Amino acid sequence: MSGDKNKEALMSVTSVSAGVVSPGTDEKRDLGPHEDIDAAHNVVVRNDLVVTEEDLIEAKEIAATLTLEGVRDMMVSVLKVHERDPNFPHSVLLKIQEFLADEDVFDNPEKHEDLIEEMKIEAALITNNSPYSEVRAVVDNKDDPSTPCSTVRAWTIGVGFSILLAFINQLFSVRQPAISIESNVVQLLAFPIGKAWERWMPNYQFTLFGRQHGLNPGPFNKKEHMLIAIMANTAKSLPYTQYIVWTQVLPQYFNQQYARSFGYQILIALSTNFIGYGLAGITRRFIVYPTYCVWPASLVTIALNSALHNDKNVPVPGPFKRIYNMSRYKFFLWAFSAMFVYFWFPNYLFEALTFFSWMTWISPDNVNLNILTGFQNGLSLFNPWPTFDWNVLLYDNLDPLMVPAFSTINRAIGMFVFGFVILGVWYTNTWNTGYLPINTNKVFDHFGKRYNVSLALDEKGMYDHDRYMSYSAAYLGAANAIVYGCFFAIYSAAVTHVVLFHKHEITLGFRNLWSTIRRRKTTEGSEYKDVHNRLMSAYPEVSELWYLLTLVVAAALGFAGVCGWPTFTTAGVVPYGILLAIIFVIPIGVIKAMTGVEVTLNVLAEFIGGMFAEGNALSMNYFKSFGYVTCAHAVHFANDLKVAHYLKIPPWHTFSAQMIATLVSTFVCTGVMNFQVNIKDICQDNAPMRFYCPGPNTFFTASVLWGTIGPLKVFGHQGQYKELLLGFPAGIVLTVAAFFLVKKFPKNRYFRQFHPVAFWYGPLNWAPYSFAYAWPSVPIALLSWVYVKSRYLAFWSKYNFVLSAAFSAGIAIAGTLMLFSVQWAMIEVPWWGNEQPYVGCEGTACKLKTLSQGERFFPWWDSGAVPAP
Numbered sequence: 001m002s003g004d005k006n007k008e009a010l011m012s013v014t015s016v017s018a019g020v021v022s023p024g025t026d027e028k029r030d031l032g033p034h035e036d037i038d039a040a041h042n043v044v045v046r047n048d049l050v051v052t053e054e055d056l057i058e059a060k061e062i063a064a065t066l067t068l069e070g071v072r073d074m075m076v077s078v079l080k081v082h083e084r085d086p087n088f089p090h091s092v093l094l095k096i097q098e099f100l101a102d103e104d105v106f107d108n109p110e111k112h113e114d115l116i117e118e119m120k121i122e123a124a125l126i127t128n129n130s131p132y133s134e135v136r137a138v139v140d141n142k143d144d145p146s147t148p149c150s151t152v153r154a155w156t157i158g159v160g161f162s163i164l165l166a167f168i169n170q171l172f173s174v175r176q177p178a179i180s181i182e183s184n185v186v187q188l189l190a191f192p193i194g195k196a197w198e199r200w201m202p203n204y205q206f207t208l209f210g211r212q213h214g215l216n217p218g219p220f221n222k223k224e225h226m227l228i229a230i231m232a233n234t235a236k237s238l239p240y241t242q243y244i245v246w247t248q249v250l251p252q253y254f255n256q257q258y259a260r261s262f263g264y265q266i267l268i269a270l271s272t273n274f275i276g277y278g279l280a281g282i283t284r285r286f287i288v289y290p291t292y293c294v295w296p297a298s299l300v301t302i303a304l305n306s307a308l309h310n311d312k313n314v315p316v317p318g319p320f321k322r323i324y325n326m327s328r329y330k331f332f333l334w335a336f337s338a339m340f341v342y343f344w345f346p347n348y349l350f351e352a353l354t355f356f357s358w359m360t361w362i363s364p365d366n367v368n369l370n371i372l373t374g375f376q377n378g379l380s381l382f383n384p385w386p387t388f389d390w391n392v393l394l395y396d397n398l399d400p401l402m403v404p405a406f407s408t409i410n411r412a413i414g415m416f417v418f419g420f421v422i423l424g425v426w427y428t429n430t431w432n433t434g435y436l437p438i439n440t441n442k443v444f445d446h447f448g449k450r451y452n453v454s455l456a457l458d459e460k461g462m463y464d465h466d467r468y469m470s471y472s473a474a475y476l477g478a479a480n481a482i483v484y485g486c487f488f489a490i491y492s493a494a495v496t497h498v499v500l501f502h503k504h505e506i507t508l509g510f511r512n513l514w515s516t517i518r519r520r521k522t523t524e525g526s527e528y529k530d531v532h533n534r535l536m537s538a539y540p541e542v543s544e545l546w547y548l549l550t551l552v553v554a555a556a557l558g559f560a561g562v563c564g565w566p567t568f569t570t571a572g573v574v575p576y577g578i579l580l581a582i583i584f585v586i587p588i589g590v591i592k593a594m595t596g597v598e599v600t601l602n603v604l605a606e607f608i609g610g611m612f613a614e615g616n617a618l619s620m621n622y623f624k625s626f627g628y629v630t631c632a633h634a635v636h637f638a639n640d641l642k643v644a645h646y647l648k649i650p651p652w653h654t655f656s657a658q659m660i661a662t663l664v665s666t667f668v669c670t671g672v673m674n675f676q677v678n679i680k681d682i683c684q685d686n687a688p689m690r691f692y693c694p695g696p697n698t699f700f701t702a703s704v705l706w707g708t709i710g711p712l713k714v715f716g717h718q719g720q721y722k723e724l725l726l727g728f729p730a731g732i733v734l735t736v737a738a739f740f741l742v743k744k745f746p747k748n749r750y751f752r753q754f755h756p757v758a759f760w761y762g763p764l765n766w767a768p769y770s771f772a773y774a775w776p777s778v779p780i781a782l783l784s785w786v787y788v789k790s791r792y793l794a795f796w797s798k799y800n801f802v803l804s805a806a807f808s809a810g811i812a813i814a815g816t817l818m819l820f821s822v823q824w825a826m827i828e829v830p831w832w833g834n835e836q837p838y839v840g841c842e843g844t845a846c847k848l849k850t851l852s853q854g855e856r857f858f859p860w861w862d863s864g865a866v867p868a869p
Helices: 003-015 033-049 053-063 068-082 090-101 109-128 133-138 152-172 183-200 222-235 242-249 262-274 277-288 296-309 328-342 344-349 367-373 405-427 430-435 465-471 478-501 503-517 531-536 544-563 573-595 602-612 617-647 651-676 694-709 711-715 722-744 749-753 756-765 777-791 793-823 832-838
Strands: 205-208 211-214 316-318 322-324
Touching: 033 090, 033 109, 053 109, 068 090, 068 109, 068 503, 090 109, 133 296, 133 793, 152 183, 152 222, 152 651, 152 793, 183 222, 183 296, 183 793, 222 296, 222 617, 222 651, 242 262, 242 617, 242 651, 242 694, 262 544, 262 617, 262 651, 277 503, 277 544, 277 573, 277 617, 277 651, 296 328, 296 617, 296 793, 316 793, 322 793, 328 344, 328 793, 344 793, 405 430, 405 478, 405 749, 405 756, 405 777, 430 478, 478 503, 478 573, 478 602, 478 722, 478 756, 503 573, 531 617, 544 573, 573 602, 573 617, 573 756, 602 617, 602 694, 602 711, 617 651, 617 694, 694 711, 711 722, 722 749, 722 756, 777 793
Parallel strands: none
Antiparallel strands: 205 211, 316 322
16 A cells, blocks of 8 residues: 555544544544544554454454464465455555565564554454455354254245245246346345244254254244255256257247157256256365355345344444444345335336437437447447346346456456447448348348248258258357357366466365365365364365265266157267366356356357267257256355355255255246246247247257257358357467466556456357446446445445345346236336337347348359248
């Protein structure tokens, strides 16, 4: 921290030193002269170490017991782990580098008392709390192992909400934008149920499996509550094989009616839902136990848990020079109520607030204006504020209040930059994109119409070359083509980033895993352990053998589903998925744990699978599903393990909760899907209740490209999109460049904040989403994570994550009520505010070039002209 900033802090304290607010009261008391100096010094330390007054007091007590040499050894380890960690406070990193670089600190410690004190406090924070202020804000660094957790009450409520969550999320999964009920909503609803159980349920005792259980174990506590939330979070993961069934059953896709068999659906669903558990046990040492794995999404869940169960309410200074006394729980209720009421306006009463393409309203049929500013069928690159709907900001589950600001900004920059690439591709009619909508995830034929894959298949649903040649190649819109190139880039970037930036941490993880296999304790000093690791050591760990057993059973179910029906698919898709996940689960997990951004393997899995099963779309879909979902579920389960780690829930309880919730969710989702496929006009342009199916449409597009036609025809050396393979080296080059920039300028804050994987993640959101979904998150993230956090840390720590949970809960509850009331009854509110967003090019996508009746674009095969369908 600069000397000027320290002076400002001292002046700030001096200017308000006439009095301070006593904790727990609204009264002010005068400060004595010594207290005034101490208060000023504390402000400087708090600013330097990014720590609240409450955490500082606790850390000081522990710091007094630490030795200088012990702190030095620790800081060497800390620097190895966090030197390139964008979440680690930059000011603290500079202090550590200054501390270690100056030998005079250790030769003449009396001359550097302030620096040594700060380093001891930081060491105390690391060993007895967390080096991250966002974690300290919501995670308790104490534990009572006698607190009941796996109770009849928790299991009953948890299973009930698992059923409800699976039902609602499956139903909403085909809506655009989707409405997803998260675990924070379950926490909200489960709390009054748990308290009612606590008050009125008799404590009837019974014996089960040789253990005594009671219906009412006493006060409803935070561990029971979080176990319920973990079950709900697990249940919200829908079976990925539902996309296979969607594309098989619906007539506008493959129209394979045997896929309506419930036995077929449940076997493949159970297999893909459980197979990720087999790797979750291995990932613990890499993406759960390490301190640098923050898991931003978990903090919102824990913040709500803390708000509901923490009776302590410390007043905090905040904006407008006020002291804020409102409890977290009361704040949650106010914010939740406000969002619940407001959500009805942009999503039902006044839809123009959602699709606020106000510039296109001037001239709705102006193609260029719509492309540049349109929300739905344009790119919205130049709309300064395109929406007033908070749900739009949650389209990829990366709430700007939840994920770090550097993550939000990096992905927005990436999406913005490639928006211009998309414009260039479209306006130059590259790959004939000018004849197609610019920002769509659908696939087209050379008549500019939806690709009719049945015209390229034989009677068994397999690729027929003669029919394909007499029909058409498959064509992508400009945005969708660029998305595939960026997918290639993000895979190479993810592996390269972890190898370059996190090799020390990965080495420690393998060392600990090997020590566990050999049943030896980890070598002392090989890593430092924070308080959460030490507290969790009180509970027995789940052996890797249980995870392996789960993997074997899930694989067997997969073999049965694939081989028991006419899928024309090799059973090798199951081990293929496991192998792909083994390669990528650690890099993807580390990135997800640090940034909140999840890299999915769907495109890579289908690229490889398409080469193995060229011409067989269904077989490729299985390669894709097992290749993608095995890794994705392992990462999702690791997130739950981190939540349990923070709350000190015994590992066996977490494992059991995940297994039961997954089993329940799989059966419920499969049943709901069987109902959905019979809804009239589902997944069509005129679908009711916005059931436009963006997921199934993208899945079908991929199955045509990678399965029916095959990646060699599309991306091979003679393929029309072969240039997109440059994404693989581009991802490596950008990551290596970022690494050397950070290495050359280690003190540059902005280079440390650039994350190449988050940058490549941004453009993946094009098609069908526009920049209107990403841009509004940027000013909100800057306001929360940069402005408020840096100036009012205690205020931010108390309310930020609670606000995120409240808004998400309000949207989910309001959306559910809206669907089953006015939308289900098809009650509309016809007026300008609900009609204007669908006028002109925003209603029907405009194109740069048009084709006359019967005309088609390049390539023109020698098989002769074919009349337009």
